[in-house]
Amino acid sequence: MNKLKFVPVLITALCAVNFGFAQVGINTTTPMSTLDINGNLTIKEIGIVNANVAGSSTFNGGPxxxxxxxxxxxxxxxxxxxxxxxxxxxxxxxxxxxxxILRNISNAVTARIYTFGGAFYAKDSNTATGAPLNMPANALLKTIIVISDGANWTYIF
Structure with a gap:
């Protein structure tokens, strides 16, 4: 009788393992990645006051x-x-x-970016950049993309 109780548990476990390697497709029947989207993607935006986004507000800096x-x-x-x-x-x-993806929307003040841990590395450098990263108000470097590699931050202006 105890062996019969074990069979459903074993089947459930095997099914769970199989689903753990599944790929999800949105608007595609043959996903090629863990998440494969054939269409548009919207990501959460915060910061700019935007009448189309409930609860959106400015994201002000600290002293x-x-x-x-x-x-x-x-x-x-x-x-x-x-x-x-x-x-x-x-x-x-x-x-x-x-x-x-960070954007300095000020036309007058430079935004300064720090980190609680990890160094900043430019996309094409193996030498750490000293903090802060400066995002000028009126220059070409108003937008920056930062990516954590699990130890440090890589940035792309």
């Missing part, structure tokens, strides 16, 4: 030594103000694979 923590969203519009121009990323170790 020197008390940077505003970045820990939510993917596309984040930064609004630094004089004296409140610092933003800080999470520790890269805690968020491997995390990607942020």
């Amino acid at each position: 020197a030594g008390s940077a505003t923590q970045i820990n939510d969203g993917v596309y984040i519009s930064l609004t630094p103000t004089a004296g409140n121009d610092e933003f800080i990323l999470p520790n890269a170790v805690d968020v491997p694979g995390r990607i942020y």
Whole structure:
């Protein structure tokens, strides 16, 4: 009788293992990746006041030594103000694979980016860049993409 109780558990476990390697397709019958999307993708945006997004608000910086923590969203519009121009990323170790797209929407103040852990590396360098990363108000470097490799942050202007 005990062997009969074991059979459903074994079948369930084998099915769960099989589903653990599944690929998900959205608008495709033959997904080629873990997640394969044939169509548009919308990601969470925070920062800009946007009438089309409920609860959207500006993402203001913090004063020197008390940077505003970045820990939510993917596309984040930064609004630094004089004296409140610092933003800080999470520790890269805690968020491997995390990607942020940051944009300084100020026309007057440079946004300064720090991290709770991990160094900053330019996409084409093996030498760490000293913090902060500066995102000028009126220049070509207003947008930056940062990616955690599980130890450090790689950035692309």
